[in-house]
Amino acid sequence: MPKRAIARLMSGFRQFREKFYLGDDTTYNKLSSGGQGPKTLIIGCSDSRVDPAILSSAGPGELFVVRNIANLVPPYEHGGGSHGVSAAIEFAVVNLKVENVIILGHRQCGGIKALLYPKETQAGGFVQHWMKIAEPAKSRALRKAPIEDQDALWRHCELESIRTSIENLRSFPFVEEALQNRGLNVLGLYFDLETGEMLELNEKDGEFSAIAL
Numbered sequence: 001m002p003k004r005a006i007a008r009l010m011s012g013f014r015q016f017r018e019k020f021y022l023g024d025d026t027t028y029n030k031l032s033s034g035g036q037g038p039k040t041l042i043i044g045c046s047d048s049r050v051d052p053a054i055l056s057s058a059g060p061g062e063l064f065v066v067r068n069i070a071n072l073v074p075p076y077e078h079g080g081g082s083h084g085v086s087a088a089i090e091f092a093v094v095n096l097k098v099e100n101v102i103i104l105g106h107r108q109c110g111g112i113k114a115l116l117y118p119k120e121t122q123a124g125g126f127v128q129h130w131m132k133i134a135e136p137a138k139s140r141a142l143r144k145a146p147i148e149d150q151d152a153l154w155r156h157c158e159l160e161s162i163r164t165s166i167e168n169l170r171s172f173p174f175v176e177e178a179l180q181n182r183g184l185n186v187l188g189l190y191f192d193l194e195t196g197e198m199l200e201l202n203e204k205d206g207e208f209s210a211i212a213l
């Protein structure tokens, strides 16, 4: 007998099946016979409160999604290693030829908190190692907010890490090529789960501002 949380998920799957497989909706018919063709890659955080599909009310087949701790893009590294995020970016940009790549950050990011206060996580563990990618963001945030104002520092670092991920994204040769040759659109977004606002990074002035909805 499944535990209550699993039973809840199975009940949700039943509803999904009723909608897409037992009803009139032909979405999966098309998606299974024609394959996927998402227009957008979203790199989001694993945080349970910021599911990109839920936040954007996206339908099946609309989004190609990578989620990891703190929605980070590592710098381009050729050669060995288990580069799961890089593999997903390559597949989305080179094979699926997505039109947009979105880095989706968010308020109250636990990964960013772990970067600022590493003692709260496993010493020498995977989180600490992974979060080193965002060290440049931490340095910039420390110049923008006083260390004693923990909330402001946390928020600045969340925003800065989106800038870092965009810089790293552009270090991938096939991303730069897609930017130059076929107008790939790269966006930095930030979901403030405290206020319900979505902020966008403005390419021209490099600042974040709330999107008018």
Ligand SMILES: [Zn+2]
Residues within 6 Å of the ligand: 045, 046, 047, 069, 070, 071, 106, 108, 109, 110, 111, 112
């Ligand atoms: Zn997060």
